Amino acid sequence: MNYKRFEKYFLKTYKRYNVLFVKGKGKYLYDNNKKKYLDFFSGLSVCNLGHCDKELIKIVNNQIKTLWHCSNLYYTTPQLTLAKELIKKTFPSKVFFSNSGAEANECAIKLARKYGIKDKRYEIITFKNSFHGRTIATITATGQDKFHKGFQPLLEGFKYAEFNNINSVKKLLNKKTIAIMLEPIQGEGGIIPAEKSFLKELRFLCERNKLLLIFDEIQTGFGRTGELFAYQYYDTKPDIITLAKSIANGLPLAATIVDKKYSEIFDYSDHGSTFGGNLIACSAALYVLKKLNKNLLNQVKVVGEYFYKNLLELKNKYNFITLVRGVGLMLGMELNFPARKIVEECLKNGLVINVTQDKVLRFLPPLIITKKDIDFVIKTLDEIFKNL
Numbered sequence: 001m002n003y004k005r006f007e008k009y010f011l012k013t014y015k016r017y018n019v020l021f022v023k024g025k026g027k028y029l030y031d032n033n034k035k036k037y038l039d040f041f042s043g044l045s046v047c048n049l050g051h052c053d054k055e056l057i058k059i060v061n062n063q064i065k066t067l068w069h070c071s072n073l074y075y076t077t078p079q080l081t082l083a084k085e086l087i088k089k090t091f092p093s094k095v096f097f098s099n100s101g102a103e104a105n106e107c108a109i110k111l112a113r114k115y116g117i118k119d120k121r122y123e124i125i126t127f128k129n130s131f132h133g134r135t136i137a138t139i140t141a142t143g144q145d146k147f148h149k150g151f152q153p154l155l156e157g158f159k160y161a162e163f164n165n166i167n168s169v170k171k172l173l174n175k176k177t178i179a180i181m182l183e184p185i186q187g188e189g190g191i192i193p194a195e196k197s198f199l200k201e202l203r204f205l206c207e208r209n210k211l212l213l214i215f216d217e218i219q220t221g222f223g224r225t226g227e228l229f230a231y232q233y234y235d236t237k238p239d240i241i242t243l244a245k246s247i248a249n250g251l252p253l254a255a256t257i258v259d260k261k262y263s264e265i266f267d268y269s270d271h272g273s274t275f276g277g278n279l280i281a282c283s284a285a286l287y288v289l290k291k292l293n294k295n296l297l298n299q300v301k302v303v304g305e306y307f308y309k310n311l312l313e314l315k316n317k318y319n320f321i322t323l324v325r326g327v328g329l330m331l332g333m334e335l336n337f338p339a340r341k342i343v344e345e346c347l348k349n350g351l352v353i354n355v356t357q358d359k360v361l362r363f364l365p366p367l368i369i370t371k372k373d374i375d376f377v378i379k380t381l382d383e384i385f386k387n388l
């Protein structure tokens, strides 16, 4: 098929692979020729429970038949139940619902600025190599030049520290600083986990300087690390968590969870969203939370360790693999050459994986995979690497 002809319909933003997916079921995707692919990307950590889950279809259908939108000017049961459940699973807090990760972060940034207004503090320290979204505020928060290029002037008030380097954070701290915002594991940046001690030091720094600690858990949330949220894996509590991606297993939804201490900063009309907290998506999210029980989270830990161990064995075999890193089922393998061709070879072999930062193979499989699926992935990669 000549995929190039589709390009006339789209703005040039995505460099797509030559495949046309038409169906998904569990951990598999199917293309227009009925070819089956094992999905080790989950639509970028979104369909964490796999595609087209039968029970979820029922829930979504029921909600469609009942009510799917009615404005945030009114109370609705799916939103209420989900907010209550999210608070129960995190810490005493209040929730704002939106539609995407960038919006969840925008909400956190606005709230931090409003918190700082009384003593003229507005600067937010984020990190080099981070990724927080594509709006003007969130590309500014993102500490990578490539996302800034062409969109200047950016927003005032963001400073970029070195990840896992507390002294670099301290150097940027001044009387205008109001918050520190980071991904506990940098995803787009190449699957780079924070060090546990680093997050503890950040928590301490925030305490001492009355700063908000904001965790962008848009990629790490909802079981990816083997804990419901990465902050639980790190045993470091943030003041704000931003969530999106897998929250509703593929329906657009996002949430900004704000510790009770800071939950009265926004006043009526300070923020809002027409579609935020869509009722179908909220019903789906309730199902996601129910499914992410101890058993499934433990399974993520077990298969995650198995996957990591097997990736390390590949690293020992091929000297062009420079690093393997990650937590749970959020794993990366760095090569010493551009890895897009490996992703293309995987597609030919019925496997969907991703590359980020040009050279890092990124694995974000659905949380329902088994050791047998990992064996298939390792065997496929081994064959491809052998023939390079």
Ligand SMILES: Cc1ncc(COP(=O)(O)O)c(C=O)c1O
Residues within 6 Å of the ligand: 044, 099, 100, 101, 102, 103, 105, 131, 132, 133, 134, 183, 187, 188, 216, 217, 218, 219, 244, 245
């Ligand atoms: C850590 C992180 N934050 C924010 C975003 C932006 O989310 P969205 O694309 O839903 O706006 C992403 C998306 O990849 C992400 O990985």
